[in-house]
Amino acid sequence: MLDPARSYDLIGDVHGCAHTLEHLLDRLGYHKLGGVWRHPSRMAVFLGDVIDRGPRIREALHLVHDMVEAGQALCIMGNHEFNALGWSTPAPPGSGKQYVREHTPRHARLIDETLSQFAHHPGDWHDFLQWFYEMPLFVDAGRFRVVHACWDGALIDLLRRQHPDGCVDEHFVQAAAVSGSFACMAFDRLLRGTDMRLPHGLTMTSGDGLTRSFFRTKFWEDDPQTYGDIVFQPDALPEPVAKTPLTPVEKNTLLRYGIDEPLLFVGHYWRSGKPAPIRQNLACLDYSAVLCGKLVAYRLDQETRLDPRKFVWVDVERPEALQ
Template sequence: MAQDSDVDGYDLIGDVHGCGQSLIRLLEKLGYRAEDGVFRHPRRRVIFLGDLIDRGPSIRLAVSVAKRMVDAGEARIVMGNHEANALAYCHAAPSDSEREWLRDHTPRNNRIIGRTLEQFHAFPLEWETCLSWFMTLPLCLELDGLRVVHACWDDSLVAAFLKRYPNARIDREFLIESTRHGSLAHQILDRLTRGTQLPLPPGMEIHSGDGFTRRSFRTHFWCRNPRTYGDVVFQPDNLPPALEDRPLRTDERARLTYYPESAPPLFVGHYWCKGVPALPRSNIACLDYSAVKYGRLVAYRWEGESRLDANHFVWVDVSQEGIRG
């Protein structure tokens, strides 16, 4: 896919998670100005990395700002796992299914989407419009010189997906199939929007800072020959003691993927980084810096470079957003 001919570069923005006021401050810091309800820049465009919704205090505002920009051609966007979750949560399962919804309404799932549904409760038609829009969001983008995906670019799965959906947009059939563990659609959606995870040894768990208990950990995809858990862990929560040096088994190594250094620059979100934005490698940038946890809402100003530069990060602190615990 070619780059837009009338732009000098892209401003890629990480996970907003309902921090709408911070999104506006970041856009203004990047030089975008609101014109007729749409934030515009004379020579640049935005690419959102997904996860606009859930957790934050101004979810409707975040979605509105992004959607207006995308609809006006001022931005592009890829689907995040939270948009995918919302679609499955709000779509009834087929009549021959044993479940009522494609994503079960368990206490955990209810909690994840709870603030989104709460903030849209008085605006049901607006929420239906959002869900329809989410169905149109591509899972990945490849422009001249850069790639964008919410969590992980896996060449074989991207190729299989684009063979079936050349425009990178899912449909209801794919969404239903993606809820069947082991199906190709499940592998694609899970890898591209959630990345890879490895289960913790039996009896071990992580008590995450966001109140959830997890029995697996998120892994990255830029270590060529990983040997231990510590070589691939990529999340803010520490592994249980003694697991950093635990050797990876052959079957665990087989579950991982690798993004080569020779590949085009890749931009992802998803991983709840902390601190000052940094590059894990010269052709990979993660832009999720835990905005909704009083972190930073981060952008990268890409101007066509094949080797990324940490000086191109721009961010705003989210301490002014008024986030509830």
């Protein structure tokens, strides 16, 4: 699917920020020719979450889709593309649900901006939903890998046996309606990452206003000792929780992406500050562009360890809707 000898520009979560994406592509040396953004020698790889939240979702989808169709880009699936499929796909009989992703107020809030922007373009939305099935859940190019949130090698090996190209179908999405199913586990782990329940029945209200009883965890720490050592999300844990020691059982349940494994690029996690590697073989490229952060790319050539100088970004100083 990807030529390992080629050079790539890996791009984080766009979330409907089409103008910002155009600024980033321009900075990376892409030019719009024949209606498609192209580079004479490089290819873009989008890490998912093109939709939701931002002011120009339809434009962003058309931009990315046209690049993919022209062979100028590859786009993997993010949790928001999966959410859209789940929202639109009837659940299988006996699941106790009407849709794979139930139409609750919480779920409606996340997809509302996308549905609003496509309200007068139903044919367009139908076509994009079909295109989401062409987005692989992961790509392993040998010397580097891409997945939206978390690389779980054992789970990916199982998934690859059923879907060698990483692309799934409607039956697989429907199977995800059943909690605990392999499909549900695959989407949750690869597109949302790993998490752990807060101790003592505690809950947290995050910056996006959602109350959760779980927190997102790192999947690469070699010897964590406390909850604070493994938290990986914008919202910090309360200090007493952060200092809570991990039990042996909790340590054994943690996933570990080894320092000697191939380069891995993820999005999803709403980072802030100056873009930089997490480890020498791991980078997150989601820097909250839609929240006036940064839209970030990494310029990958033939290196086998990440170079901090090869991050490129556009600062979003005010909401794109006002630009």
